[in-house]
Amino acid sequence: MEDLRHCSAEALRTFYEEAKKEYEAFLRAGISINMARGRPSPEQLDLSDNLLNLTRADTGVLAEDGTDCRNYGGLCGLPTCRKLFGEIMGYPAENVIVAGSSSLNLMYDYVSQCCSHGVGGNEPWLFDPDRKFIAIVPGYDRHFAICAHFGLKMVSVPMTPAGPDMDLVEEIVKDPSVKGMFCVPKYSNPDGITYSRETVERLAAMKTAAKDFRVLWDEAYVVHDLYDEKDELANVFEAAKKYGTEDRFVAFASTSKITFAGSGLSAMAASDANFKEILARLSLQIINYDKLNQLRHAYYYKTMDDIRAQMKKHAALLRPKFDAVLNVLHKELDGLGIASFNSPKGGYFISLDVNVGSAKYVGQLCKDCGLVLTGVGATYPYGVDPNDANIRIAPSCPSAAELDTAAKILCAAVKIAACEELLGIENGRG
């Protein structure tokens, strides 16, 4: 099929009727598929059965430094785990804190600390009524939700194939009320983009008016490659050291998509000064994180090679799912001029851009068919996509067969929306 924008009204009408027919068949089929969130599939979780079958005889109860993991103490986490997360995030082990089951929790707490107590000896962010954060769009709804909760007004910066638009970032940070930004620097959510070396360098080098500007470097997908040909992320700590801006960055990671989602380990890494400040707060907040779960993880995951071997198994399960969706998207949408999408080399999402003003309508058409997508708009601050164009697809959980169906429904919906717009047909878009 040719570009819909250039074909005849008759051809367009025929195309529209076909799309509607296809869609209506799905509507009658009583489908129920959920592609809303980046959840691992049960098969992926089975990959960590070994963690569920460890006994005291296997692990003992002592960490390598002699700590009894069943008792209080050891706030920074087990040495083996700190070393491993240091390698994952590119920080020295002594700058790493290995924590509980949620890196989101660590990020929330860090923003909370900056808001209520300030950071680096500066005023608490809460006392600046004009406090702001840069929001890279499209982005992760839970990052935006933390900003909104703490009254950090979000200033949107569009994503480019090399990361956030750095010209714009460099301009915005001249405002001293702009206090920081969340970044998912590898396989970004939802675009699957990895920041270029130049982007990482510019983030480290840029002059910020706020002395207490902080980048929450969320390495959520840092080892989550889908193919042998993988993206490489520059080491942010090394880059920052060149410019003396180590305090600007705090890095986060977790095993939620390596072992168990929400029951694995999380970690954060920070410069010496940030580390000291974070630890002083943590020592009031908690005596220690669950070291027994750390001990279990340490039994199987000692080196990056252990992690890489596990991630290859995940990739083997995830690749066919991404391929199932991408195959349909290519087959159904290529050349029509009504949608564009990425083919990520890793991460958990495919980002689909449809015609401006039609994403919500597409989402509604899918929902009516029993296909649940991430709430349209969720990839933008305050849940509002100003273009109403972006749709996040999370292919990890449904089966490949379900994904084939889901992608076909989605494509039919995209076609219907585009045709109705081109044909001037009224629809439920409001």
Next chain:
Amino acid sequence: MEDLRHCSAEALRTFYEEAKKEYEAFLRAGISINMARGRPSPEQLDLSDNLLNLTRADTGVLAEDGTDCRNYGGLCGLPTCRKLFGEIMGYPAENVIVAGSSSLNLMYDYVSQCCSHGVGGNEPWLFDPDRKFIAIVPGYDRHFAICAHFGLKMVSVPMTPAGPDMDLVEEIVKDPSVKGMFCVPKYSNPDGITYSRETVERLAAMKTAAKDFRVLWDEAYVVHDLYDEKDELANVFEAAKKYGTEDRFVAFASTSKITFAGSGLSAMAASDANFKEILARLSLQIINYDKLNQLRHAYYYKTMDDIRAQMKKHAALLRPKFDAVLNVLHKELDGLGIASFNSPKGGYFISLDVNVGSAKYVGQLCKDCGLVLTGVGATYPYGVDPNDANIRIAPSCPSAAELDTAAKILCAAVKIAACEELLGIENGRG
């Protein structure tokens, strides 16, 4: 021996020389005993070996409601665990959130939320420069540290055998800047006192000037009886309902001293309105707590009977340790008029009061002998005991033989300090 304050100078001098001789023998013995913190002993931790030996075949991976505990979701915790903690804390299961490994973390977060966002639609506490908390003294240093961190000025209220001095509490809460208080209502830290029914009623009934007054009800030792004859704590939720003050209280508990210290489960319980407000914040802060650890705990702990059976085993290990210390204290100090101490029916501490102005000196004498006590002063706000009189003894971790030695050192030190004061002898007290 008679009351030292009434005996002759000669008798006192002889008594002093004997105490010094005993002390100096310990000084030469090269002792190293730590009685600083309320840590369970390795033998107590061994009681939960069964949790370390569960496999997937035992627990499966599904909660009773079908939730896959390995995946995201289930922020409020597993139904079995919520029900159990509801029974422990005296709240309906639907008002309970079962969380991660630390109840201290839940308390910190709650105070943090009140400070940065306010509670019940009121102003954030941080915006009241005169914000205050009642500090029941002596009390728990980690509670005081949270208050200090958030700039909540502490107003001390002395403990009585029935709980905090309620006449004073009722007076202090007439100040609208007094925002709340921490309570350890059963087997208080360090006095081992359980609040009387009247105290619980008065806390529920009292008029507070602050509409957003909050009591953090830390049920740290609520099932931690040492003897068959146990203290009974009135149900605070029932008491509050009578006066329509349910929103005043938020309750906390954990299995840190039931299963694993810092690697068990924690929970909080709150009124409907508080629950809703807490959950709204939590949903931004974390996707879920570690449900796999909840699943393991739920396998063995379904009812209060399961808890009671476990606590009897703890008591059997702890009782001889408390007895070892108390026997020495009675034998060495009774009738001398220089010290008083409690004989708690549960909890983790013995609280020793020595002559005003001598606790630090006693602590130093002990330390010189290799006996580490909880930092003298730690049981008071800002680490300063205005009377310099209270010493917290934590007998759980050392062996009964070590405790016998430790108590003898402590008694010798108390005697030395008292004699020097009565004899007008210069010492290191500065």
